[in-house]
Amino acid sequence: MLHSQPARRSHAEIRAVIAATCQRHGYGLLAIHDVGATLRTKGIAYPDECLVAEICQPDHAAGLLACSPELASALPCRIAVHSQPTGCSVSMVSPSALLQALSDEPTVHQLAQQVEEETLAILKELSS
Secondary structure, eight states: OEEEEEEESOOHHHHHHHHHHHHHHTOOOEEEEEEHHHHTTTTTOOEEEEEEEEEEEEHHHHHHHOOOOOGGOOOOOEEEEEEETTEEEEEEEOOHHHHHHHHOOHHHHHHHHHHHHHHHHHHHHHHH
């Protein structure tokens, strides 16, 4: 499942506030990948702006890894910011859907639901 919503802010505005927004919600910004720029450096005529922000809440990550170290392949959470001529949007893959597909462990499902609620709040703040 993909959560996506239009943003009132521009791509540049979201990029400027993403670290502080994540921090207000207890998440750290690990990296920003400028996918649009990378594609252009590879000779691909990608016309839009697109970035992927990797974010993490350390206690949640540690809890997931304690249940199953293999879940490291599902970490960290990612938020995409994409702009087109029609406007900017923010999106993310549902942590609950992803982790429920990978594990039957009830603790994983509980953590995934908490992460989903928190990251949706980040998405909402970024888009407003």
